[in-house]
Amino acid sequence: MFTYHPYCDNCQACVPVRIEVEKFSPRRAQRLAWRAHETLRTLVAPLTYAPEHYALYLQYQSLRHAGGGMDEDNQ
Secondary structure, X not given: OOOOOOOOOOOOOOOOOOOOHHHOOXXXXXXXXXXXXXXXXXXXXXXXXXXXXXXXXXXHHHHHOOOOOHHHOOO
């Protein structure tokens, strides 16, 4: 299947970052976000295509990467 890899023509906004876990201290906004989303759970599922997942992906692309080329995915 596919692996998500951000790429927009002529854009360098996405930068991979490594965080030293032992030195990490969450800021206030991060603590608030953690509390607001503490009920979310992870799900390990088999690799399959689901139309609702793809619709969510397209929505994300159109909001986060509008006009950068990644928002034009139609497959």
